Amino acid sequence: MDFRDSPAEATFRADVRSFLQEHAPKDYVHAYSQNVDDEVLLRNNRDWQRTLYQHGWAALTWPREYGGRGQGPIEQIVWNHELARAGLGESLFVVGIGMAGPTIIAHGTDAQRERFLDPMLRGDEVWCQLFSEPGAGSDLAGLSCRAVRDGDDWVITGQKTWCSGAHYGDWGILLTRTDPSVPKHNGITFFLVDMKTPGIEVRPLRQMTGGEHFNDVFFNEARIPDAHRLGPEGGGWAVAKTTLMHERMAIGGIELMSFRWEDFVAHANAHRERIDGVLRDEIGRLYTSVKTLELLNARMITKLGRGEMPAAEASVMKLAMARIVSQGGEVGLRLLGPDAMQKDGTWQDVFLMAPSFHIAGGTDEIQKNQAAERVLGLPREVQPDRNVPFDQIARS
Template sequence: MDFKDTPEQAKFRKTCREWLEKNAKLKTGVEKNEFANIDFLQVAKDWQKKKYNAGWAMLHWPKEFGGIGASAIERIIWAEEESKFNVPKGIFEIGLGMAGPVMMEYATDEQKARYLPAMAEGKEIWCQLFSEPSAGSDVAGLRSKAIKDGDNWIINGQKVWTSGAHFSDYGILVVRHDPNLEKHKGMTFFFLDMKSPGIEVKPIKQITGGSSFNEVYFTDVVIPDSQRLGEVGDGWKVAITTLMNERLAVGDANGADVEDAFRWAKKQDDSGEPLINNKSVRSSIADWYCEANGLKNTKLRTMSALSRGETPGPEASITKIVSANKLQNIGAFGMDSLDMAGMLKTDDPEIQSFQNAWLGAPGLRIAGGTDEILKNIIAERVLGLPQDARADKGMPYKDIPSGNS
């Protein structure tokens, strides 16, 4: 056992580090929101373009699409180094993490050449149009319709929880082309221009007060058949590719962590004594420390396998469940420590980080697979338990009860 990079990895890390030092600022600990009150989208696009020009944007992609053909371990090394710097996040992850791999696998060569470099560069932003009002955890229950019309498809219906739809240029879309087939068999996958006539995007206000995702309505939207990804009826198979990528993309929760709770507990006085002297506080921080380091060391085990060119075990599947719940608990701890004043909005970045953690964590426990769905996945795919009995198994889609027809 050792934690050393191989000479090649160390060299690669140094290259990443040197470029980042030249082009971004190191994190200092408690970050003020430097990106508040500015055109965040533009700042994020500028950063993405800078990375793209240097080959870092999608470093594991082939050179022709703007990558440098980096290995899995090099990709992790880059991510580790980049995470030490204060750079804009949250705009491109879905497009690059989910639409990218699907386009890479299913698009034609001409389409790849046209769309992938622009996606990597940040010139064009992509969103993912999967969930619907009556199809959340059960995504395959979706009902938006595609009807073939010559060389085109006509789309009608509604999507929901679409992150970034309001600033996206393109989207990947799964819809139902035949409600007479079983639900997993009657779907087809497309990509489309988000500026197409008939698309209406309505932001959803979240419990944080912000709006990062949307409802998207389709009224007679036309998609050329050439923008179909996979065969007619293969929609679920193609969607699964992106859902698997989503589980990798939505991983460790950003925000207040055990170091922040620990620093806060040492400093914060409560009737003259720092909180850290309180036994229950010590016990909670010990639990979070074990969770945070358990995740860190789990990641190191995954990296060890990648580093040897092996396929990692399923251990990384625990990441989101553990980190989103930890975030929620640490946020609550910070607010509780302020007693009555914990409810007050303030400019103090430390207090804000606890409040943001507490407000944002419920979303993280749901996005990209709820805690419950992820536990089903661990139980079924890792532990080998039988699938849930499905009441709609073998039924034509149109006969499945939906509770809101």
């Protein structure tokens, strides 16, 4: 494992730092900040995205012909680190640029690439992901939101849930069931949907933080033109796999840990009087976990540098990151003592958001299954319904 930047990585890192020093906004608003007005968040993130666009930094790994920088995953990781270091973490554009864009590049028609990619890069259109349903999350291929062909349109009926940012999303990536008579992976079709379409109702879900970042989305005979189908009818699962692969890269990273280690250290130093033997022990444990995550990250970068694809590393890193966020939230609150009872504050937010890290983008148990199969070589999970027509699978 190599902990140092290669000469090329060091040069790239220096370029990124000098760009950020000159252009990074001083008042950046994180996508999931609490108590921030949606309008303020949208304007703030849009302005930053436009700056990135104007200077050619809007999408590092997209091919140059579509407005990207044509760079690889190592540069993306270095870029993400430097953004986090500069306090520019989560952006509203992660679903668009990190997931929808690469999927449209891989599976879209020329007309779709022409229509959607540039507004995404410019920050003109925000995207959301409409995959999960009340009955389909870990088993995403078990989704049942229906799309029925009617002339040049598709008529969509069903419910999606947990959709981050759908209340300010302009466009969504949507998975539907178009053929229930074939096994579940074969009857899925992928669409790009205008969120202003009549028949779409977005209902925000209130979180225990008090914020409303996630939504139920109801489709009541909403019509989508066939021109907005991405990939072949019934071939949506292969298209979705492209999105999910990019999602894993976009959310497994150490830089999205929800707090920076140096901020935690500053917080601990500011409350030294509360650090007894037990808390000292827990801080030591947290430090060990953070350092282990950094080592995992270095291992992943080393693999990428050798041209190998990391297999289970992203799953193990996501698992480790979720644990660290939970640990950090708990210790962060204990350092506050009775002040933790106040509603607002960074460590209250870290604590209250921590459970979502164990679920979003694949639950802890699913990551463990991946690690069991790919690292330990245990037998694959049994999937009794894999070859059964969807409409013959027993469902509650």
